Amino acid sequence: MTTLHRGALAATLTLAVTACASTPDMVPLQTVDVAPLATAPAAVPDPDPRVGLEAGVYDAGEAIWNLRLLSSTPAPEPFIGVTNSDLAFTGDYAIQGNYNGFQVWDISDPEHP
Structure with missing residues (x-):
């Protein structure tokens, strides 16, 4: 083993020991009380x-119970007739994605996205 190899080995071991020695204490999991569902x-x-x-593209019959419809906003032209396979939320935005791309909806006013 050359001096260069010994130096590299010593540096690696020193780094490993230092990394293990400086690991912070584990933080206990936080618990949250959840209100019972209605x-x-x-x-x-x-x-x-x-x-x-009744069938239809924009005038199809609807059946809804145990929910309240806030908005029935038509899709923009490039998104008509495609499967919206992905949905994500961040802040006041809903991101609706499909195989043709994605669109971002401002849902800060849910009745007028």
């Missing part, structure tokens, strides 16, 4: 409102 009806309404819905 009880909601588990069953589909009877009669089922989905039966007999």
Whole structure:
């Protein structure tokens, strides 16, 4: 082993020991109290409102229960008829992605995105 190799080995060992010695103490996990979910009806309404819905691109029939529709905003032209396969949220923005690209919606006012 040459002097160069011994020096490199010593430097590597010193670095490894220093890295292990300076590791901070582990931080305990934080716990958060979660409010219980509101009880909601588990069953589909009877009669089922989905039966007999009309087909359509912009005027299709809708059935909704246990939710409140805030907005039905049409997609921009490049995104009509494509599968929006990805959805992400950050701050006041929703990012809607698909195989043709993505679009960003400002949802700070949910009724007018």
